[in-house]
Amino acid sequence: MKNPIKLAVFDMAGTTIKDQSNVAEAFVSAFASHGYSQVSLQEANEKMGYPKPLAIREMLQAHTEEVTDEEVKKIHDSFVKEMIRFYRESPDIAPMDDALEVFESLQQMGIKVGLDTGFSRDIADVILERIGWVNHPLIDITVCSDEVKKGRPHPDMILKMMAALGIGSPLEVIKVGDTEVDIHEGLNSGCLMSVAVTTGAYTEAELKPHQPTHIVHRLLDILPLVAKEIGEPVQ
CATH class of the missing domain: 1.10.150 (DNA polymerase; domain 1)
Incomplete structure (x- = not known):
């Protein structure tokens, strides 16, 4: 029997927040x-x-x-x-166009949404406040690199989320990010999926050698992957 997916962990800048270098x-x-x-x-x-x-x-x-x-x-x-x-x-700060739609669809599938980042908490909080994501109902947890012993590519941030949310197995978690260290964070954590997205710092050709389980070109492309895994239609 397949493990259900209980948590999707997303990177911030370049993945769920627009970043033009x-x-x-x-x-x-x-x-x-x-x-x-x-x-x-x-x-x-x-x-x-x-x-x-x-x-x-x-x-x-x-x-x-x-x-x-x-x-x-x-x-x-x-x-x-x-x-x-x-x-x-900056007037250019904004979420990725499909981020909240993806978060909502995942929650409708019974999957919690977490954000992790290589930023320290002081920067992350400014971002979250600026785009209106502080205490957002579609975001269950956020963890920053200065809140764990080791940041990416180590699994500490994902493990911290799992402990806080009572999730017992990394096979119940997927990781989504736009950099090589996002991929390796997911792989090192033993996540069911470590999905690379080409919306940020790296191209598909640059991400592929790091062996993500999947490569997508927009966040919406994650939904059919998840739906197929859990045997549900995309909401």
Whole structure:
């Protein structure tokens, strides 16, 4: 007998929140403000989805022999300030067009919806407030990378959600995200599905080598996959 799907975990920026390289640009700006103007947008894009302090440390290691905790913190603090300013002020902040429709359809199938992110809670809360998703009835739980011991690609954020919602098996969970670390987070968690979506930082060709269980081009394409798995028509 198949396990029912009880939880769908979605990434935020690039998956359920529109992102036009805004996060990567904030990375580049934060590095430049501390004398690392050689850090490129491509380098930043390659670190999308990772916990931000870890991403900063790894990017620094490519440009300097000595990386200190203090330097990582300084750059991270600048990044956080830039992201909070952007998400508070930019007119371009919006959910993906089909995000709420997908959340509602999943809930009608009896599946809870969670959001996880490589952002720290201070940034995530600004995003959620700006788009009206704070305490939203279609979102059951949110977890941020600074609320667990290890962020992506480790399973800690998904395990935290499972514990909070009383879900016993990762085979009752699916993960959806737009980066390689989203894919590996789902795979490392043992999720029934680890679905890659091409709405964010990576193309299908770039995502495929990381072996997601499925690749889709919009969030709505997830619904028939789920419906088929649980033997129900799409709502």
